[in-house]
Amino acid sequence: YITNLSAMFWVLISFLSMDSGVAQSKFVNDSILIQKIEPTSISFEMIQIPGAIYKMGSSNSDSTQISDENPLHLVQIDSMWVGKYEVTWEIFELFLAENKILFDSISLEKSIRIDAITRPSPPFVDPSLGMGKDNYPVVSISPYAAITFCKWLSTVTGRFYRLPTEAEWEYICKGGTSDIDFFNGKKNILEQYAWSYENSNYQYAKVGQKLPNAFGVYDILGNVAEWTLDQYDEEFYKKEKDTIALNPWNIPKKIHPRVYRGGSWNDDSKDLSSTKRYKSGFYLQKDDPQIPKSLWWYTNSSFIGFRLVSPYNQPTENEIKIFWRVALNEQ
8 A cells, every 4th residue: 555645744743733833843944943842852863855856766686676676666755854873772761751850840841641642551671671772772672652752742842753654764774776785785884874784793882983974874785684665575666656655655554564673782784775665573472461452552572663754844734643543553
């Protein structure tokens, strides 16, 4: 199922004013946005990426291509803001149910009932598995948890945040180049940009330690893989191969398989590619304390995190409502 994401976007909680996040968003210049999360001192940086038509996937002539990366096809992506880094623990833990005092103070500051947004219970074990949290990327959470976090963040800041679609993610990763990888496929150069199994010392790293791609985005390959909004479908690319796909999104109809991208510290460097598609499975859920409940929060995946995007042209209130209902499978 393909939809045009620009025609169906975000959700705005009925009691939240669009103006509430303006003061928290500081535009350093035309290409950098610093988002504060008041009343805390925590902030994060977003980079503006211009929209474009690009070639998604890989071709039969590429020696490393896999069948689900075919065919090479044209995709149009709208302009957006993208997280300079992957979401870190410092940001994500503001959202956790166990952080009730701070959570309530944010609610009071905004004069909104963000307690209406569902939050996860504490996990049985440290989800970082002892690998560190100070400026490290958040891991071991599900796409549902990541999307719900985005809903919470959008509510407390007044700016719309979400996961990227698979097509957006690949566009971000390629960094405006036409090559399959922004480092031109030279794996000896890749080490300057990414943490993989060969150089990670068997764990994830603090964000921003390697070089960024041409868009100024760090850790887009390696360190931790990144969830996207899409359901995995091996044949998805073939469905619009004869036209220019406009902001495609394969809307999930079931928990698995979901697409995640980029590879991680736990993957060989040969598997870190802008076009390689990874898919989730039920093996990621086996230690989730919420089971057998229907909401899936935690994963067996110390190698999957996520990155934020925000549309340059903000959606309407109605588009937002439709988006949340679809993305979170709300009735």
